[in-house]
Structure formats: C-alpha cells, structure tokens
Amino acid sequence: MVTINEVAKAAGVSISTVSYALSGKRTISQTTRQRIDRAIRDLGYRPHAGARMLAGARTHILALSAPLHSDGHLPTHMRFVTAVVQVAREHEYDVLLLATDDETSGIRRVADSSLVDGVVAMGVSERDERVPLIRELGVPAAFIGVPDEADGLACVDLDFDAAARMALDRLADAGHRVVGMIGHPHGYLDRRQGFLARFEHGLDAAASARGVRLVRQWAEVERGSGARAIDALLDGEPRVTAVIFHSNEPVVEEAERRLAERGVDVPGELSLVAAAASYDPADLAVPLSGITLPLERMCRIAVESALANVGGGGAGGHELLAPEYVDRGSVSAPRR
Missing domain, CATH: 1.10.260.40 (lambda repressor-like DNA-binding domains)
Known part of the structure; x- marks a missing residue:
C-alpha cells in the first residue's frame, strides 16, 4: 500500500x-x-x-440504511439492496450497507467519519428516527418510503393508498361483497411501517365506499402461517368470496397450496388478488392478478435523488408512483 x-x-x-x-x-x-x-x-x-x-472531494460511496428485523423477509430485503447497488454502480458509486436494527447509529458513524457522500434509507416507519438525524447532520439523503414530517426530503414510494383502493375496487366490480385480506406480520404494525398504514387507509376507505365487508388475517413469519390464515378466512362466518394478499411470497405460496389441498377452485370459488407484491405474481403456481411493487424504479429514483443532493441539485419532495393493475385471470364473479 x-x-x-x-x-x-x-x-x-x-x-x-x-x-x-x-x-x-x-x-x-x-x-x-x-x-x-x-x-x-x-x-x-x-x-x-x-x-x-x-478537500471537498467525494468518496463515491453511498450508505444504504436497511435495518433487518427478525420478522422481515430476507429475499425481499435483498431485492431492494441489490437494486440500490445496481443503480449506484451505474453512477460509479459503491454502497456501504448499514443493516443493524439501530437505524441511527450507523448513519451518524459514517457521516461523522466522512465515509460516505450520502444516504439512502429503506424500511421507513411513520415516525422514522432517521428524519431528524438526516436534518441534524445535513447529509444528502433519499428515502424509499415516505415518513411523517419529511417535508423537503427526497422520498419515493408506491402510492399504497391508491393500490389498496384499486385492488378492492376490482373485486367489488366483479360483485364481491365479503373480502378477506392476508397481511404482513404484526411486527410491521408495531413498528408503524408507513406503507402499511397507507395501504390500510386505502383499503378501509374503498371498502366503506363500495359496501364491502373486510375480514383480516395477519400472517407471521413462521412456516405454515399462510395456510393457517387462508383456513381462518375460509372457515369464518360469513365466508369470504375473495382474498387480497398484502404479504410476502412464502405466505402466498402456502395459501395457494392449502387451497389446492382443500380443492378450492380459483377463481371459480375464490378470487385472489396480489396487492403491492414485491415478487412477480405471474410466477406463482396460480398466477395472480394484481399490482406489483415497482421496486427497481423506486430504488433508481431514490439513488439518483440522493446523488442529485450530493451534487447540490437540491432534489426533494415526495414522489408516489401510480399503481398498475395486471389481469392474470384470478378474479371472477362470486358463485354465491
């Protein structure tokens, strides 16, 4: 050396x-x-x-604040990480991963030691502690997600409120009046993940407007939770005629296997919709109609916004990406 x-x-x-x-x-x-x-x-x-x-030069390193929680889905987590790294490399930047549960100490450490030019933050909660820290440090940053009180900060996300309304409306248009929803683990609720709050708001608003009754189940991370959730919905009263999945891929896969074991025909007996899926619903055993999370696009916007701030471009504001619904034949009118 x-x-x-x-x-x-x-x-x-x-x-x-x-x-x-x-x-x-x-x-x-x-x-x-x-x-x-x-x-x-x-x-x-x-x-x-x-x-x-x-000396006023750049390190050409971005920090990715990506706290990994015990109830998180690692493949989804790594899809975000990989997408951020790919975009950063296009701009000749490396990425330093900050993956501890403590969302603030890593950012403070790399900012104080001048290791990075900027920060991209994911796994955003409503009251995210990184927001005041970013302001305090004055470090260029962008958020994949929209926390509260983030005026002036660069944020990008799917419009989860609109995505929930779109999924519910498609089922209501087909004639469904009792709809089940299988959601993320309770830990997401406890951490007040911002995307989940917006999705729930949109779902409730659409259900109220369309006269649809919602029946919720929350699938945890342990094996078998997807099967248990679908059993609870089908065995409940009144029985649902459609299900919206707002959950990770293993839960949906387990639910589909359980439906096959029970001899439930999709969509004849039960319509299924994937809402804001971080996976490709077309690759499931039963391809699902619905909305796919524009993960790569979100990460690209976040990285390029952070780099614009590094360059003094002053990138800021919230960008919510419009959901796009794809019909793959998993929704039909209810038989009963």
Whole structure:
C-alpha cells in the first residue's frame, strides 16, 4: 500500500505539504499541487475518505440504511439492496450497507467519519428516527418510503393508498361483497411501517365506499402461517368470496397450496388478488392478478435523488408512483 511518505518523496515536498494539499487547510502553489497530484496518480495513492472530504472531494460511496428485523423477509430485503447497488454502480458509486436494527447509529458513524457522500434509507416507519438525524447532520439523503414530517426530503414510494383502493375496487366490480385480506406480520404494525398504514387507509376507505365487508388475517413469519390464515378466512362466518394478499411470497405460496389441498377452485370459488407484491405474481403456481411493487424504479429514483443532493441539485419532495393493475385471470364473479 502506497503511503503519504512515498507521495511526498516522489513530489519532492514535505509530508505536511501533501497533507495540506489533501485537506485544503492551507494554500498550495499551483506548481506544487500539480507535482503532488502527479505523484498521487502515478503511485496510485488513495487517501482515506476523511481526507478526501476535507478537500471537498467525494468518496463515491453511498450508505444504504436497511435495518433487518427478525420478522422481515430476507429475499425481499435483498431485492431492494441489490437494486440500490445496481443503480449506484451505474453512477460509479459503491454502497456501504448499514443493516443493524439501530437505524441511527450507523448513519451518524459514517457521516461523522466522512465515509460516505450520502444516504439512502429503506424500511421507513411513520415516525422514522432517521428524519431528524438526516436534518441534524445535513447529509444528502433519499428515502424509499415516505415518513411523517419529511417535508423537503427526497422520498419515493408506491402510492399504497391508491393500490389498496384499486385492488378492492376490482373485486367489488366483479360483485364481491365479503373480502378477506392476508397481511404482513404484526411486527410491521408495531413498528408503524408507513406503507402499511397507507395501504390500510386505502383499503378501509374503498371498502366503506363500495359496501364491502373486510375480514383480516395477519400472517407471521413462521412456516405454515399462510395456510393457517387462508383456513381462518375460509372457515369464518360469513365466508369470504375473495382474498387480497398484502404479504410476502412464502405466505402466498402456502395459501395457494392449502387451497389446492382443500380443492378450492380459483377463481371459480375464490378470487385472489396480489396487492403491492414485491415478487412477480405471474410466477406463482396460480398466477395472480394484481399490482406489483415497482421496486427497481423506486430504488433508481431514490439513488439518483440522493446523488442529485450530493451534487447540490437540491432534489426533494415526495414522489408516489401510480399503481398498475395486471389481469392474470384470478378474479371472477362470486358463485354465491
């Protein structure tokens, strides 16, 4: 590894002069700076991130604040991480993953040490502690999700309120009046995940407007929860004629297997809709009509907004992406 001593020797200057050139703390003549720059380039010297930031240069690293909770679905989590990394690499940026449950300490650590140029935050809650921290630190940032009190911050998400209304309306249009919903684990509710609150608001509003009765089940992370949830809906009173899945892929797969075991015909006896699916509903054993989460697009907007803020572009505001419904034949009029 090349040292600052070797750079100083090659440039014919003192170590302190190289340090001043890197930090910008003192004025260095143009000729001397050129010699130092040439030595750095020829030797392949890489000053640490803090020195580059002091000199006003970029580290070309983004932090991805992606807390992984015990009830989270790791494949979905990693789809977001992978999408962020891919977009960052297109812009010649690397990504430093901050994945602990503590959402703030990692951001403070990398910001204080000048390791990163900006932050992308995912797994956003309504009262997200990262919002005041980002403001306090003044670090360029973007959120995949829309927390409360985030005015002026760059945020992007699916319009979950509209997605819920769209899913419910499609079933109501087909004549369904008792609709089941299988949702995410209770932990999502306890953490007040912002997307879930907006989805629930839209679902309740649409059900009220269309005269539809909702019957809810919450599927936890343990194996068999999808089967238990679908059993609880089908065995309840009054029995549902349609189900909206707002849950992770394993839950939906288990529910479909349980329906096959029970001999339930889809959509003849039970209509199914996937709402804001983080997976491809077309790849399921029974392809589902519904709305797919525009995950890659969300991550692209977030990364590019964060980078725009790094560059002084002042990217801000909330962008809610309109849901798109795809009919794959899993919805029909109820038989009863």
